[in-house]
Structures are given as structure tokens and as C-alpha cells.
Amino acid sequence: MPVDSISFIFLNAFLINNFVLAMFLGLCPFLGVSGKLNTAWSMGLATSLVMLISSLSAYFINELLVYFQIEFLRLICYIAVIASAVQLVEMSMKKFSPLLFKALGIFLPLITTNCAILGLALFQTNKNYDLAQSLAYSTGAGAGFILAIMLMAGLREKLELANIPNTSQGAAISLMLAGILSLIFMGFAGLGG
Amino acid sequence: MPIKKDNSITADTFLDGIWKENPVFVMLLGMCPVLAVTNSVSNALAMGLATTFVLLCSSGLISLLRHLIPKEVRIATYIVIIATFVTITDYVIQAVSLELYNALGAFIQLIVVNCMILGRAEAYASKHHLLKTIVNSLGMGLGFTFALLCLGSVRELLGNGSLLGYAIFGDSFQPWVVMVLPPGGFIVLGAWLLLFNWLKERKINNTQHSSNTFVKNKGVV
Numbered sequence: 469m470p471v472d473s474i475s476f477i478f479l480n481a482f483l484i485n486n487f488v489l490a491m492f493l494g495l496c497p498f499l500g501v502s503g504k505l506n507t508a509w510s511m512g513l514a515t516s517l518v519m520l521i522s523s524l525s526a527y528f529i530n531e532l533l534v535y536f537q538i539e540f541l542r543l544i545c546y547i548a549v550i551a552s553a554v555q556l557v558e559m560s561m562k563k564f565s566p567l568l569f570k571a572l573g574i575f576l577p578l579i580t581t582n583c584a585i586l587g588l589a590l591f592q593t594n595k596n597y598d599l600a601q602s603l604a605y606s607t608g609a610g611a612g613f614i615l616a617i618m619l620m621a622g623l624r625e626k627l628e629l630a631n632i633p634n635t636s637q638g639a640a641i642s643l644m645l646a647g648i649l650s651l652i653f654m655g656f657a658g659l660g661g
Numbered sequence: 662m663p664i665k666k667d668n669s670i671t672a673d674t675f676l677d678g679i680w681k682e683n684p685v686f687v688m689l690l691g692m693c694p695v696l697a698v699t700n701s702v703s704n705a706l707a708m709g710l711a712t713t714f715v716l717l718c719s720s721g722l723i724s725l726l727r728h729l730i731p732k733e734v735r736i737a738t739y740i741v742i743i744a745t746f747v748t749i750t751d752y753v754i755q756a757v758s759l760e761l762y763n764a765l766g767a768f769i770q771l772i773v774v775n776c777m778i779l780g781r782a783e784a785y786a787s788k789h790h791l792l793k794t795i796v797n798s799l800g801m802g803l804g805f806t807f808a809l810l811c812l813g814s815v816r817e818l819l820g821n822g823s824l825l826g827y828a829i830f831g832d833s834f835q836p837w838v839v840m841v842l843p844p845g846g847f848i849v850l851g852a853w854l855l856l857f858n859w860l861k862e863r864k865i866n867n868t869q870h871s872s873n874t875f876v877k878n879k880g881v882v
Binding site: 650 | 689690692693694696697736737740741744745747748751752767770771773774775776779839842843844845846847848850851854855858859862
């Protein structure tokens, strides 16, 4: 597979360089909202929706910035776009499923400070992706985020039943789990060829 | 409701950030850079100092402007202020050391979304006067740097057999490569948290134990 083909870019963001487990982006929701499968699923969905919207907007904004030669404003513009996209998702979620809105709580506005989203926008700019490639990259990253957070939530639901020592409860055991998951994902590196 | 403000600066204002409220080990904030750039001590140090600089400047400015910023748009204002200082840091690092810039990659720009900085702005800088904010931010920033160094030194030592680029072990040392790779980051941080949990638990047990013996002694008397 050529490196800049659409399918490779998707696969790369989805498995090989998984945003959470290989690039350490978006760890706050990954550790914070992965207690239950249901909430993890909706958090993953909301995050990938915001990823898609902000990646598209970031692409067009970058075109504008390059045209006017004001690239030093990139960071500020991107973060403003992401904040508005999050606001949009929050408002629509409040209207269409108030239950979900309550379940996600503080983590919904915090999607703004999810580094996976800003990271995605910055990486696609650095790699000079065109529109189709950016789309593939953002859907891949979104799917990868959902995959990682769902795996983690499933493991943590099982962990509730396990009898682990008091000392390792909470964040410590979650991080160990994430480490093992990350080890597994390293196996996908071979796909890159 | 007017709340009586405590304007005094004590040693705790500074020390809280380093130990009792350490942003990484206690509050688990700003995890992404903590894990991503700590594969060597020098990266960890640079990242910690860059974050400290941004934290110091942005919370100082926010503290100065705290009466001017309307409540409704405060988060957006904070983000823009933080993004400005991050852009400055980004360009300065690029000018000073291109090598470091390439090693840290996009993570310098990602300081913008470090929850610790926004959290400090919201929880501290918007409520306290300039001097106190600066002292507290300095403590928090150094606490963050300290945590990064804790991780970076363990990972570089185990994964590369060196510290700050100097080989520590002899030639026969077989590097534990996985420690500098992503899984190592998770596992080392998990291990540090385990250590802190264990210390905390031991302390609680000790105090309980001593108070129990105290009660017992009293009973005897």
C-alpha cells in the first residue's frame, strides 16, 4: 500500500498509530470516562464527531491562513474552531438526548481541551494532507479513539469483579492496563511495512 | 456574597503544587505530555520548563485582568491568552534549538490543551491577586517539571541505559527498549502512582496504629 493512499491513512490513524495508545493523545477522557461501556461509547462518538467537524474546518482555515500568510495565528484559530464545534455538539446533545448529556457531565465541555482533537488538526496540517486525506485521517482517528476507549471500558467493567490489592486501585491499575493494551497495539506496527 | 479572602502568601502557596497537590501524581492533570515526551530526561526537562513558562505568564495575565473579563466568555478568553503564550514559546524554542523542537514535535503546541493550565486559570488565577498567583503557579509548574523528570529519568535509565545522554551502565547492559516506547510510559507512571499510593496507605496505617496505642495506653492509665 502506498503511504499516502486513503486506505493507508485510515488504517494508520485507526490501528498503527492509534491516537490514544501509541501517541498519548486524549488521555483525560480515556482514563476519566472509561468506567462504563455505555458512557464510553457515547463519549467516543461525541469525540469523533467533534474530530470530524474540526478537522474539516481546520483544513479550510489553513487554506485561508496560508493565502493571507498569517500562519502564526494557526493555533489560536484552531482552538477557537474546536471550542465552537464542541459547543455545537453539546447543544445538540442537550436537545436530542438529555440523559446522555447528564451522563457525560463535565467531560463534555472538556472535549475542548482534549489534545486528540487539536493534535489531529495540527498533524494533518504538518503532513500537508488534502481534503480527502484529511477526511480519512479524522475518521480513522475517531474510530481508533472509540476502539481504545471501548476496550478500556470493557476491561474496567471486568476489573470491578476482580479482587485487586487496595494499593493498586484507581488510576494505578488503569494505567497498567493501558500499558498492556498499548503493548498489544504495538503488534500492529508490522502492518505499516 | 462577599467571601473573606485570604491574601496572605505562605510557604504552602508555593509548596502545595510541588507535593500535596502535585498536578500529575495527585490530580492526574495534563497527562498527555507527561507520557509522550518523557522518553528522555532532556526532553522532559524542556517540556516541563516550557509548560512552567506558559503557566506563569498566562495565569499572571489572567490574574491581572480578572476584573475585566466577563464571566460568560471567560473560558474562551483564557484559551486565547494561553494560546498566545504557547505560540511565543513555540517560536522561541524553534529559534533556539531546532533539534529540541523536532524532538518535542507537536507537543509544544499542544500545551494549549494541557488541562492543568486551564484548570489553574479557572480555579486559582481568576480568584487571587497577582503575587499570590505567581507564587502558586511557580510551585505548580515546578511540581509538573518534577513529575516529568521522575518519569523521564526512569524511562531513559531502563530503556537506554543512560541519564541525560551519559551512559550509566557498562557495555554489557541490554536496553529494555519497551520503556522508551509508548507502553513503557503507561507502565512507569502506573508504577509511580503505586508507590505513592503505598506510601499514603502506610502513613494512614501508621497514624491509625499510633492513635490506637494511644487510646490503649490511656485506658490502662
